[in-house]
Amino acid sequence: MTSKEMTTMTLASGVAAGAATQAVAQTDSAAVDNAFNTLKTYDWGADRAALNPIDQAIIASHGDAVARKALEKRLVGALAGGLSRSAQDYVCRKLRVVGTAQSVETLAALLPAEQTSHIARYALQRIPDEKATEAMRNALPKVSSKLKPGIIGSLGVRRDNKSIEAIAQLLGDSDLQVAQAAAQALGLIGTPTAAKELSKFAKSVSANMKVPVADACLICAEQLLADGKKSEATALYGQLKGDDQPAHVKVAAMKGMLAAATKK
Amino acid sequence: MANQKSKPAKDQGTSYSRRTFLQATAASVALPYLIPASAMGKDGNTAPSNRIVMAGIGLGNMGGGDLESFLGRGDVQYVAVCDVKRDVRDGRMNHVNEKYGNKDCKAYNDFREVLARGDIDAVHCATPDHWHALVVIEACRNGKDIFCQKPETRTLREGRLMINAARRYSRVVSGGSQRVLEDYRKTVDACWGGSKGIVKSINVNVGPLPTDCNKAGEPVPDGFDWDRWLGPAPWAPYHPHRCSGSYNIDGTSWRSFKDYSGGGLTDWGAHHFGGATFALDVRELEPEEVLFHNENGKKYATCRYPNGKLLHHNCPGRGNLDVEGTSEQGPSKPVPGYAGTGGIDGDFIDCVKTRNKPFRDIELAVHTATVCHLFLIAYELERSLKWDTVKQQFVNDDEANRLVDVARREPWVL
Incomplete structure (x- = not known):
């Protein structure tokens, strides 16, 4: 050369x-x-x-x-x-x-x-x-149901606040993988608006979405708490401590409430 | 087996943060909720109804060994096997059923179906590395304890997600390197016993680095769910070398390739760096800097810990697990070890019963994997990097931060 x-x-x-x-x-x-x-x-x-x-x-x-x-x-x-x-x-x-x-x-x-x-x-x-x-x-x-979970997941990782409305509409999607990805993404976005959408959906969640939605709510609450939004986090935790939840979710919710109560 | 100086991981002199204390308090308050009914049996002639009910996910080479270990325990009842290769899962299922003399063990292709079963207390996972985080996190959110083979993570981001899931749900999550305690015991004893003086650095020689795989496609064998094997990794055509579970890291196994593994640096690095960080007594820390060296074409790297201790990789002139200490007698303290009986698997089972942290608790295992990934990224970019252990980001290096994680192939998300 x-x-x-x-x-x-x-x-x-x-x-x-x-x-x-x-x-x-x-x-x-x-x-x-x-x-x-x-x-x-x-x-x-x-x-x-x-x-x-x-x-x-x-x-x-x-x-x-x-x-x-x-x-x-x-x-x-x-x-x-x-x-x-x-x-x-x-x-x-x-x-x-x-x-x-x-x-x-x-x-x-x-x-x-x-x-x-x-x-x-x-x-x-x-x-x-x-x-x-x-x-x-x-x-x-615009993409097919097969591709939606991936895009939803990427938007969740990027915590895209502007996608909340579109993602929330997919919580009830008939494709379970789309719906689960939507729950997870809202959890990762972790804003009060995302929490409201999860909270609303959690009240009438189907059996096959129970675990993903509970997980998303816990992750969302952790993010809210990290961002200093104690009351929003506590409300979300409070929704998960009922007897309709499995034991490990109830314990996670109680731990979260305790953490929120003692956070300065 | 741990020697006389060993004590269970629960007694390690960890300084607890307020957050950790609160979590521990909440967990203890809620203890009745956390112990599975089947975990209440005693060692020895444990009644089937009191055994830990287990399943295995990924049952090729390592998974087969793990299955044998758990299946041989009197306090475990094995009920499900999962593998994307039909011949593997059917073979393992038949083996388990022959052992028990019944037909109770079921075979699955989809790990989510296993983890959704309400009767299973714990699982072990020996899938290729690119699946580990997805399986471990799904296990935790379904309330299962899990023993995960090493290296536990494929990316830096996965590690924190796995730790968070374990802590969120108060799960027992153990990493899988038995060598950390068993192979490097003499070095650990010397360092913790003070005979190496004040330990300043340890060198690890391990490799090779992973490579990209561009092998041409071949017909997918009958009964092999290739799409499920690839899972979150980018699509690629089937080739036997791409997915072979061989322990060779020479381009003939998945351990060789970036999409599924960190090459020898993570595969054997999980053992060597695990032993080195144990000896160096930095298992509970992450490095805050990785220094890339290029001396006349000889490339090597060093991780620097917040306490100033150094962990070298392939440092010229130094042997594997070579310790640099001071000449005076150093302080001495007891070396932690396994709980229960039966090595690292027994440690996990004991902790499932007691709810203590296992010797290779996921947080310690992830710290070792993090070391491996920091080295990998420094070698890929060929420069030194600063690592913010709290934010889990590189400092002032957007390019390096892009390598902290990968986008996963749909439908898999983390």
């Missing part, structure tokens, strides 16, 4: 040579180009090592916003250009680490398809940008 190649590090066409830092420049640009070419035909059974230069470029570009953005752009371009499932899998794993708002639109396009929904969330759930949350929130009403 020539010194000129070393310094240009053409992660993306149009990137100015001077933009790359020394660290990024040390990555072999020709090897990165080859890896991106390989990606176009990469499929199950191909040698994973052929993509290692991209892995190394990601490590080397840490702290170099320009180079990182160029690398992300190139990954997104590859994904949008049509890849095998294995190559899509690879790119989404990389975007989990380097993805930003500029990746969201392309990833969001993969959410409705059964083959790609999860791997798109694999990236989106971990991209710390509101646009990623928004994309999953918008996809929720």
